[in-house]
Amino acid sequence: MGKRRQRLRLVGLALAVAMVAAACGGGDEGGGAPAAPAAAKGGVLRTATTDFGFTNGFDVTGEYLGSAFTMYGALVRTLVTYKHIAGPPGNVLYGDLATEVPQPTDNGLTYTYKLKPNVKFAPPLDRAVTSKDIAYAFQRINTQPLAAQYAVYYIGLIEGLDGKAKSAATPVSGIQTPDDQTIVFKLTRASGDFNYRLAMPATGAIPEEVAKCHTKAGDYGRFLIASGPYMIQGSDQLDVSSCDAQKPISGFDPSKKLYLVRNPNYDQSTDTTRTNYVDGIKFDIDTNLDDIFNKVQAGSLDSSFTDDAPPTVLQKYATDATLKNQIHSNNGDRTWYITMNWATPPFDDLNVRKAVNQVMDKQGMLQAWGGTVAGDIATHIMPPDVVGGKLGADYNPYASEGNRGDEAKAKEFMKQSKYDTDKDGVCDAAACSNLVMINRNVAPWTNMEPVVVSSLEKIGIKVKARELASSAAYTTIQTVKNMVPIALNAGWGKDYPDASSFAVPLFMKDAIIPTGNTNYALLGLDQAKAGELGIKFPAGVQVPNVDTDINACQELTEADQRNTCFADLDKKLMEQAAPWVPYLWNKVVVITNPSVTKYEFDQFSTEMSITEMAVSNKETMS
């Protein structure tokens, strides 16, 4: 009997082992790698950056940084907004504070928005957002001392908004608030992109009782009261009893951190555009770039943020099969380009500009950026998504084999130029030598420089690169009197998904201003304008002017028509003005840890979408 019992025990043990083995083995050929957990609510999204780089102290009225826009997407509700997701679906507008995206009336001159009831500010205010809070946001945009950095989108468009008010208490005559749930905008002219302009963070609800205490540009950033699903940690402790009592919110230190926690007054039922998976988001400053990516890989951070991964890190992730799905690459809706000044020889000759476009080794420039992971070669000015796909990379007016540049074709253009006196296709005029080329003093711009210099030399243009820190480089080319002939440092990203955010500031005559200028090519420059700017107008030159084309596109209200119109403008610019050599449509690359169970990209801000990402860590915001 004893031996039988022993045999039975052994059989039972064998069966148990077999069952356990079967349970562990799974059904996969490769064996038991556990499936990624599904996206669930909870946890804290932890990320870091080497520098916030805020342009206006995170004051929502003036702040003009893409990464700040992604933060505002969680903090500030605007009348209309996007779904903070990737691709073309991320460029569609929905009502946020407003019940819907309205159509204009009165021949496109009036926009009326009805606000959702019961959308509340975060503590300590605890009150409903009203139409007056939106109107106050525009009053701040209109206030000169507050330096609203994209006020140009509203000045002169909304009646009574001229950007010259001395105080934010001054109402704007073209904005009416007949009741707490209604706001009406009266425009001076039709503008088919007006709803997009109302999705910009500066137009979001701002409580006057708090913001009135902050009368200098950039001051309100450390006192921001949220209306969105998240608030700055510690903002509920803000003493709003008086201006003197207000102390900077503890969760935001511009040189160290920005921590967001859930807004207890947020009502998800009022919001169809945000999911809000995580309980909190931690943005920390880490001055060591390698350390950030090491921490992502080690798991003490969930993702990188705005910093470009070093090439070695990119290579590691791109070539390691276990890491490949942690690298996320999305269209950045930005064009990097070489700009050429129409007022300085030899770039006052369209044939020279075409020759430069034709000869440029764009493939070499892309390699300097790190290859295809950095983006796609730009063949025209506006990224395809910005013109709704109406003009893709297949339109390439200066095509060449492998995008390496075509020296022979470039020389054909140069032969037609007045600067090639012997018509050998190489510039022999003095104007083609010793040209200053402004560049940034960091990679990848320094890596690109030899490629650009050698490409230009093929057609006889000899440049001397002057490398500056990024801000200094921009200031230099933005000061018209410097008459910088050619610059390598510039890029432009959309402000909203409408091509007017490229066309208007970059190519209109009125956009040329003495300092802070962004129409680097000086399109539209004429004798009178040159006189105003105090620069010499090149004799015998007809600088192209596309104002009429842009205005015609601006009047269209239907998206498809606008995209077609701006796509045609892009072609005209490339063929008849050649303001730039566009070379890259960048991709935004973010690296995550497996703790990120759902990654999402915000096509509006072109950064990661913090309201749509989920993590598996169980951290809490202490």
Added chain:
Amino acid sequence: MWRYIVRRLIWVVVVVLIITAFTFFIFFVMPPTDPAVQFAGKNPTPEQIAEVRRQFGLDKPVWQQYGLFLKNVFTGDEYGWPGLGFSFVTRSPVKDQLFDRVWVTISLAIGAAVVWLAIGIPIGIISAVRRGSLLDRGTMLGALFFVSAPVFWLGLMALWLFWYKLHISPGTGYVPISQSFGGWLSHMIMPWVVLALLYAAFYARMTRGNLIETMGQDYIRTARVKGLPERTVILKHGVRASLTPVVTLIGLDLGALLGGAVITETIFNLQGIGQWAVNSVFQGDLPAVLAVTVVVALAVTLMNLIVDVVYAYLDPRVRYT
């Protein structure tokens, strides 16, 4: 001696004034980083730029701006004393940022100094006493290595080994001592050691050389002949005399470090004044640049004064009037 100290303190003020004046005027002739244009954003109107310039105080003549800066430093401004204005970049009072960061740099500099003195001087003494031995050769080879190895490389290697691979160190960042002594200590050990290794190597070699030279002096021979224990001969007579150049160097090195060890601060994400100074220069943040200049100038000049006083104490032949 007191007259000497008072005279030197007056010179400290003069030196700081001259340095800040130079910094102020250089700022306005540097390559074009116009903070007003930067801050006014894309497509600013001339009126917007002018308004920002007015808010930043950049619309006044340069000499008037400097005068106002000096007045505020001594009497304070709307943000308190000393009056260092507000940062063009972070829009927060420079004074708050400075006090926040200077403790990080002080922690780093003093901690590293303690470590390098604790390592470098004993090694130098032992090497000198056992000159030519395997220990001497080994330590001097090690010293040569650490003198040659770049700090950024040492820092990255230390992080990779002790944090990333072995999980011994908590990694980068700074924990204020008021928040947690243990956290502060654990985060500072690696930066201290990395920074100290370079200096320890140098001090070991210097102490060894000085001590060897000193031990060859007649009075050392006399002390031995008189029957003093060898330990007393070395430590009381030899080391004391050979350390006077070391004292001078400590003062200079510590003064320089109090200006911020930029590379170490960056590698270990210690937000001290060195790294802040570099960023402020690139961003054209004049108030921050001036604040750091004042601190660094004060640190270096005061440390030099302290060194000179200590020198007089150590070497009775030195007397100041």
